Amino acid sequence: MTKKKVTVLIPCYNEQESLPYLKREIDKLINSYDLYNWEILFVNDGSSDATIDIIKSFRKEDKRYCYIDLSRNFGKEAAMLAGFDYAKGDCMIIMDADMQHPPALIPEMLKHWEEGFEDVYAKRKSRGKESWLRKKLSLQYYRLLQKTTRVEILQNVGDFRLLDRKCIDALRLFRESNRYTKGMFCLIGFKKKEILFEQQDRVAGSSSWNFKSLVGLAVDGITSFTSLPLRFATFVGLLVSLGAFGYMCFIIAKTLIWGESIQGFPTLITVILFSVGLQFLFLGIIGEYLGRIFYETKNRPVYIIKSYNEEENNKQL
Ligand code: UDP
Ligand code: MG
Numbered sequence: 001m002t003k004k005k006v007t008v009l010i011p012c013y014n015e016q017e018s019l020p021y022l023k024r025e026i027d028k029l030i031n032s033y034d035l036y037n038w039e040i041l042f043v044n045d046g047s048s049d050a051t052i053d054i055i056k057s058f059r060k061e062d063k064r065y066c067y068i069d070l071s072r073n074f075g076k077e078a079a080m081l082a083g084f085d086y087a088k089g090d091c092m093i094i095m096d097a098d099m100q101h102p103p104a105l106i107p108e109m110l111k112h113w114e115e116g117f118e119d120v121y122a123k124r125k126s127r128g129k130e131s132w133l134r135k136k137l138s139l140q141y142y143r144l145l146q147k148t149t150r151v152e153i154l155q156n157v158g159d160f161r162l163l164d165r166k167c168i169d170a171l172r173l174f175r176e177s178n179r180y181t182k183g184m185f186c187l188i189g190f191k192k193k194e195i196l197f198e199q200q201d202r203v204a205g206s207s208s209w210n211f212k213s214l215v216g217l218a219v220d221g222i223t224s225f226t227s228l229p230l231r232f233a234t235f236v237g238l239l240v241s242l243g244a245f246g247y248m249c250f251i252i253a254k255t256l257i258w259g260e261s262i263q264g265f266p267t268l269i270t271v272i273l274f275s276v277g278l279q280f281l282f283l284g285i286i287g288e289y290l291g292r293i294f295y296e297t298k299n300r301p302v303y304i305i306k307s308y309n310e311e312e313n314n315k316q317l
Pocket of ligand 1: 010012014098
């Protein structure tokens with residue numbers, strides 16, 4: 001019987017310090033799990049440090065290590081899509097390079113895969129070292145996202161998961177450039193299984209997410225999964241117009257009955273400022289969607305490959 005092929009997909013951006021630790025753990029795993037044919041697929045996402053040299057040296061030693069070298073930094077979401085396109089495995093495990101996702105969990109994932117589950121995802125028991133504000137914001141964000149969309153978006157579930165070939169092929173169909181992969185995992189369906197894990201701290205380096213990029217991802221999440229904010233704008237606009245109409249009737253009646261002289265400058269200015277503010281807010285919301293439509297219609301490649309394993313090629317999928 002031929003061995004099943006298992007791909008481990010690891011997107012890397014400036015991970016030169018973490019990679020040696022990671023390799024040690026992965027070697028331990030793949031040498032003890034010889035019943036599978038392993039493919040460790042690194043995606044170098046335009047790192048500016050020695051990440052790619054280290055990965056190349058891994059491959060020189062052991063051909064089970066493969067790599068895709070992207071032409072610049074495209075972001076983790078795009079790097080993952082490159083991995084989906086090039087993975088050869090019957091299943092694939094996605095994990096971070098910084099050891100926040102313990103490779104020791106992989107055997108358990110494989111066990112569930114053998115039982116017939118197609119998407120085995122690891123849920124964090126706790127969020128680890130994070131500020132109180134970030135935890136709170138993240139919780140509220142997921143609540144909001146969940147309320148506004150019909151697909152279930154799972155909380156505390158990152159990209160650490162095992163996907164069957166069927167799921168990989170489904171994910172490859174999603175070619176949009178504003179990517180929110182976390183939502184796509186839920187969108188594709190299939191038979192899911194949850195396992196719990198304790199998130200470790202980064203072994204080295206620092207997280208490449210800052211507050212600004214997180215807000216960007218959060219907005220991408222909302223705009224790519226729901227158009228409810230647009231409907232909300234219509235609703236509020238309607239409400240404000242109705243209120244204004246009522247108020248207008250009231251003022252006309254008041255003037256006709258009591259013949260009152262012109263008054264109420266403060267009221268006027270507040271109402272104007274409030275409605276102008278609302279208009280700009282909703283223009284902004286429309287702009288967010290419009291901007292995304294603009295990018296999507298360009299149909300640009302999500303990533304560009306400099307080289308795949310040794311071969312220098314510009315093959316783009
Ligand atoms: N990463 C990437 N491209 C980027 C940013 C990050 O491929 O532009 C990789 C990074 O090397 C790591 C994973 O994505 O393997 C998770 O990144 P990070 O640890 O910075 O994020 P966090 O764990 O804080 O969510
Ligand atoms: Mg990390």
